[in-house]
Amino acid sequence: MGFVEKVRLLDYWKIQDSALQSEFPRSRLVLMVDRRLLVTKDQPDVQMVELSFDDLKQRLGEYGLQFDLSNSCLLDALSTDVDMIPLFGTSIDAADPPEDSPISKKEVLKQLGNSLGGRFTDIRMAMLTMREERQRNLLAKFQSLTKWASIYRRCPKCAAALKMRSSKSGAECVTCQRVYYPTFSPVSITLITDPTNEHALLVRHRGSAGGVFTAVAGFAHSGESMAECARREIAEEVGIEVDSIRSLDMSQPWPMPDSSLMIAHVAVAKIDQKISVCPDELETAQWFTRHQVKEALTTTLADPLLKNLPRTLDDRQTLHYIPPAGAIAHQMIRQWVDGKLENHNSRI
Amino acid sequence: MGFVEKVRLLDYWKIQDSALQSEFPRSRLVLMVDRRLLVTKDQPDVQMVELSFDDLKQRLGEYGLQFDLSNSCLLDALSTDVDMIPLFGTSIDAADPPEDSPISKKEVLKQLGNSLGGRFTDIRMAMLTMREERQRNLLAKFQSLTKWASIYRRCPKCAAALKMRSSKSGAECVTCQRVYYPTFSPVSITLITDPTNEHALLVRHRGSAGGVFTAVAGFAHSGESMAECARREIAEEVGIEVDSIRSLDMSQPWPMPDSSLMIAHVAVAKIDQKISVCPDELETAQWFTRHQVKEALTTTLADPLLKNLPRTLDDRQTLHYIPPAGAIAHQMIRQWVDGKLENHNSRI
Numbered sequence: 006m007g008f009v010e011k012v013r014l015l016d017y018w019k020i021q022d023s024a025l026q027s028e029f030p031r032s033r034l035v036l037m038v039d040r041r042l043l044v045t046k047d048q049p050d051v052q053m054v055e056l057s058f059d060d061l062k063q064r065l066g067e068y069g070l071q072f073d074l075s076n077s078c079l080l081d082a083l084s085t086d087v088d089m090i091p092l093f094g095t096s097i098d099a100a101d102p103p104e105d106s107p108i109s110k111k112e113v114l115k116q117l118g119n120s121l122g123g124r125f126t127d128i129r130m131a132m133l134t135m136r137e138e139r140q141r142n143l144l145a146k147f148q149s150l151t152k153w154a155s156i157y158r159r160c161p162k163c164a165a166a167l168k169m170r171s172s173k174s175g176a177e178c179v180t181c182q183r184v185y186y187p188t189f190s191p192v193s194i195t196l197i198t199d200p201t202n203e204h205a206l207l208v209r210h211r212g213s214a215g216g217v218f219t220a221v222a223g224f225a226h227s228g229e230s231m232a233e234c235a236r237r238e239i240a241e242e243v244g245i246e247v248d249s250i251r252s253l254d255m256s257q258p259w260p261m262p263d264s265s266l267m268i269a270h271v272a273v274a275k276i277d278q279k280i281s282v283c284p285d286e287l288e289t290a291q292w293f294t295r296h297q298v299k300e301a302l303t304t305t306l307a308d309p310l311l312k313n314l315p316r317t318l319d320d321r322q323t324l325h326y327i328p329p330a331g332a333i334a335h336q337m338i339r340q341w342v343d344g345k346l347e348n349h350n351s352r353i
Numbered sequence: 354m355g356f357v358e359k360v361r362l363l364d365y366w367k368i369q370d371s372a373l374q375s376e377f378p379r380s381r382l383v384l385m386v387d388r389r390l391l392v393t394k395d396q397p398d399v400q401m402v403e404l405s406f407d408d409l410k411q412r413l414g415e416y417g418l419q420f421d422l423s424n425s426c427l428l429d430a431l432s433t434d435v436d437m438i439p440l441f442g443t444s445i446d447a448a449d450p451p452e453d454s455p456i457s458k459k460e461v462l463k464q465l466g467n468s469l470g471g472r473f474t475d476i477r478m479a480m481l482t483m484r485e486e487r488q489r490n491l492l493a494k495f496q497s498l499t500k501w502a503s504i505y506r507r508c509p510k511c512a513a514a515l516k517m518r519s520s521k522s523g524a525e526c527v528t529c530q531r532v533y534y535p536t537f538s539p540v541s542i543t544l545i546t547d548p549t550n551e552h553a554l555l556v557r558h559r560g561s562a563g564g565v566f567t568a569v570a571g572f573a574h575s576g577e578s579m580a581e582c583a584r585r586e587i588a589e590e591v592g593i594e595v596d597s598i599r600s601l602d603m604s605q606p607w608p609m610p611d612s613s614l615m616i617a618h619v620a621v622a623k624i625d626q627k628i629s630v631c632p633d634e635l636e637t638a639q640w641f642t643r644h645q646v647k648e649a650l651t652t653t654l655a656d657p658l659l660k661n662l663p664r665t666l667d668d669r670q671t672l673h674y675i676p677p678a679g680a681i682a683h684q685m686i687r688q689w690v691d692g693k694l695e696n697h698n699s700r701i
Contacts (some may be wrong), residue, residue: 009588145576162506227537228428
């Protein structure tokens with residue numbers, strides 16, 4: 006089956022609850038338990054563990070756990086020898102063991118992970134370290150739809166119940182018939198360089214891991230073009246004005262803390278401007294030389310899970326790492342280090 | 354006051370209801386009545402009419418109409434000689450005149466428009482024909498926030514009341530404290546060319562004006578990059594596969610029918626593929642030569658309000674016009690006609 010047929014089949018499954026219901030028992034599924042993702046044991050090339058419906062039902066049943074279409078969302082259509090079957094993401098909560106249980110919940114989940122051929126991990130760490138773009142984008146969809154479906158229970162306009170589609174791709178008000186769709190907002194993520202293109206301005210977010218610096222990012226507001234969004238976010242977050250902004254041909258869905266689509270830009274700003282960071286969001290913002298950023302890139306590639314993060318306060322404000330390879334910021338910074346992001350052809 | 358200070362002042366006003374309330378009487382305002390926009394009388398260079406608070410209050414009062422902060426949204430900060438004042442968008446409904454009234458509502462609104470130094474017009478037509486990007490983007494914000502604020506009255510999670518910010522930039526649930534923000538979704542809009550770059554595939558949307566052809570567009574779904582969105586939308590809408598996709602450095606907020614941010618792309622597809630349009634969305638999709646598209650561009654520029662649209666059915670399916678100059682599709686198609694969109698450097 007070709008790409009066009011696949012796309013149109015997904016479109017059909019999204020809105021036809023009964024068709025999706027009848028496909029469910031022959032589907033394949035990826036799993037979250039207590040908002041932790043089941044991934045393969047191999048490091049560092051992490052993938053989601055994909056299970057058959059029957060396998061998942063049996064293994065979860067051994068732990069007293071159940072799933073159904075109501076806690077699953079449609080992620081993709083997969084080819085078999087003869088036709089296509091759905092790929093679902095299923096998200097369940099594990100009950101706490103009784104207080105007098107000899108075994109902790111953590112241990113139970115570890116055993117469950119083993120039984121399912123994998124282990125449970127933090128979603129953000131999975132996003133940052135999964136090598137395949139397809140895996141990251143499926144996880145972004147899984148997390149976004151799961152969170153959206155958990156919130157959209159009542160119509161924001163009339164407060165009546167919303168009837169959620171089985172695919173979790175939309176929900177309709179039973180009273181006023183208004184349809185709501187899972188939303189995610191465009192975010193500009195911008196690498197700021199100086200006019201010589203030998204320096205980059207990187208920032209450390211409040212609460213982020215120590216020593217990790219990244220590009221300036223922020224949600225677009227109503228009525229802004231992406232270039233206007235990037236220009237405003239830079240003014241808000243680091244207090245400087247840029248001379249030009251250019252979009253790159255890179256974007257990435259990102260599901261945390263809110264669902265977004267990160268769209269990459271480069272901007273040029275004079276290096277002698279006074280930086281004034283927005284204290285609500287940032288701890289610091291600094292200009293670095295290409296050599297300094299290259300060293301941080303090397304450190305990050307050698308320690309992709311950021312296991313040697315600095316602990317002391319002073320060292321936390323020093324550039325040691327950039328985000329891991331799964332983040333679009335990593336790809337942008339890497340291209341700049343490699344001299345692939347030129348300053349020309351820019352506009353505002 | 355510089356750009357950084359302006360951006361931070363707007364950020365402050367957005368969340369500080371009491372500060373915005375005290376600024377309201379010295380603000381300037383643009384106006385919608387019954388969802389029609391007050392614009393200048395001049396054709397074709399249409400602008401929104403901007404009024405002082407006192408002027409608007411007096412003129413509306415003469416027609417028995419009122420406004421306040423509750424039906425206004427914060428659009429911008431404007432410089433005065435000494436400081437900055439807010440620009441609001443105010444949207445009110447006019448009551449129907451009594452049944453035995455000698456004068457129709459349409460006539461009343463015409464007189465009101467005159468009294469306010471302008472005329473009321475359709476929002477879509479204003480978006481399509483306003484020359485200044487700033488005016489179009491402010492209108493997109495005005496329409497998006499007004500519509501959003503009219504829908505988000507109750508918490509989708511717990512159905513309790515939402516407390517709307519005066520700026521209309523967010524609303525907080527009085528019970529669960531969850532904050533909701535006005536959302537708009539990324540849309541890919543893609544000009545499809547053949548490998549020779551001498552032909553473009555344009556489509557006519559169901560229900561759109563006769564003879565007007567444009568680029569393929571559609572909302573991004575959760576978990577898609579913009580390139581993946583463009584590729585899927587092309588498969589869904591016209592049933593063909595593309596060999597490469599590249600983003601352009603152009604984007605435009607667009608408020609109708611739902612709020613979106615249009616992001617421009619070009620794609621290359623083989624011309625001998627069978628086109629199969631999605632009948633729910635499109636009436637037709639056809640390949641045109643650069644010369645044919647150039648003629649439609651010329652017709653559109655000579656008749657920017659599309660006054661000579663074809664009426665007969667056959668002629669409706671023939672390329673006469675492209676969208677007017679206010680639409681990003683117009684800019685993309687124009688660049689292609691002028692030979693400024695090259696095929697190289699593309700990827701998928």
